[in-house]
Amino acid sequence: MASLNISNLPEEILCKIIEMVGADSFYYLGGILRAGRRGYALVHEPSVLRKCNVQPMVTFATCQICTGGQFREFFIKCVTAGNTNAIYYEGLYAALMVGPEKCIRILQPNVPNHDLSTLAVGIFNVCIGNDKEASKLFQQFAANHYDLRSDAIVGLGADLEWRLISFGAPYMNRYGASFKFPDDEVIKSPSCLYGHDYTVDFEGSYLKYSYTLSIRQCYMFSLVYLKYFVNVICFLSYTVSIRIP
CATH class of the missing domain: 1.25.40 (Serine Threonine Protein Phosphatase 5, Tetratricopeptide repeat)
Known part of the structure; x- marks a missing residue:
């Protein structure tokens, strides 16, 4: 041939x-x-x-x-x-x-x-x-895509965090002053969102597992509200530790 x-x-x-x-x-x-x-x-x-x-x-x-x-x-x-x-x-x-x-x-x-x-x-x-x-x-x-109460949101948030770290996200409280989470008929702000040291422990029978985030640049803040688990970048340099049984 x-x-x-x-x-x-x-x-x-x-x-x-x-x-x-x-x-x-x-x-x-x-x-x-x-x-x-x-x-x-x-x-x-x-x-x-x-x-x-x-x-x-x-x-x-x-x-x-x-x-x-x-x-x-x-x-x-x-x-x-x-x-x-x-x-x-x-x-x-x-x-x-x-x-x-x-x-x-x-x-x-x-x-x-x-x-x-x-x-x-x-x-x-x-x-x-x-x-x-x-x-x-x-x-x-x-x-x-996915319900905000689903486990998939955790994986997506972790991917987002990892990519930002790989691009060299610096330590910096860059958007702490402007950070504003939605609070309307559909999306409600968690009561834990403001006014504390951002080390949060949540326990609830409807929440199933543990997830711990060590944050570089103050940018990944995990919010848990009722069944919502939304990984939110807020550029706040804190470590967020969330333990959910």
């Missing part, structure tokens, strides 16, 4: 192959990038960038997607192309480098379809005092 000549494959087929390669990991696109001008151009097709798996880049080479990093230019191209995960990571990075308002603008294309982005936008609205907007976002999150 004659060997397959990749260079003679139709553009559409070759692009689809590269899409699948990139969807596995961005690392696998390196050889194609170095294969010549055609390979370089195809890797930078919007459809390839949009589906490219940037998670290994963010997880194992975090500093390289930041300003001045080796992968920064390619990463931003993925963001511009509408890559959902790239948008999410860039939003969190912008929250620390520029501020929550910038983060919210970057994450908007992902709302309400992407769970972590929707939760993050709600949380950052809490940080800057937009409690009504935060309430809308939390309701959108619940309608499109």
